[in-house]
Amino acid sequence: MIKILPKKWINNGKEPFSLHNFHLVRNQQRLYINKPKGGFWLSEYTPNQKFPSHWHWLAKSNGYSLKPNNYIYILTDHPNIFIIKNKADYNKLISFYCIKYSNPLISEISLNCIDFEELNKDWNGIYLTENGLEETSTCFEHPNFSSWDCSSLIIFDPIILNNYFSLQKGF
Structure with a gap:
């Protein structure tokens, strides 16, 4: 797994x-x-790119409306984040944090999904990297991450938010 997380998030x-x-x-x-x-x-905050994050690029590219403000967050020094940088990381995650869902209308269909509530007990968050999204969006052994739209970090425990500041520039 990646040992170093990006320093700033938006x-x-x-x-x-x-x-x-x-x-x-x-x-x-x-x-x-x-x-x-x-x-x-x-x-991830990407100040040297055309857009400040993958989410901003995706929103502009697809005509999504953006909120009026942007905030930059800095995490604590050693947050306990599960990082998915490839399909192997995803398979490891699903092997430990799995929940089975089935469709009551189609009894033969059931899928293993990530049990985020259990994951939350051991980790402060989950980071899906750009490469992790690409490799897992076409994974069919388990439900994939195509619904995430772009590389993202979801924080389960806000104790890892160390500081923030407002970014005045509009996009």
Whole structure:
């Protein structure tokens, strides 16, 4: 696994993070969606690129509306983040944190998904790298990460948020 995480992360929102608006991570319990509800979503801050993050590029490319403010976050020195940089990392993750969902209308279909609620007990978050997204978006042994849209970090425990500042530039 990658030992060093990016230093700065960006969130596009109405206001900076607050515990008041934070929701614990919960499993979606829907087939084919390997994405939790809750948590705090961030993208790697890329100030030397045309867009400040992959999320900003994706939003502009697809006509999504962006919120008026952007906040840069710095994590604590040693956050306990599970990093998925390739298909092998994903298979390791699903081997430890698996939950089976089935469709009551089609009894023969059941899928192993990530149990984000269990993952939350051992880790502060999960980071899906650009390469990890590419390798796992076409993985068919388990539900893939195609619903994540872009490389992202979801924080389960806000204790790893060390500091933030507002980025005034609009995109």
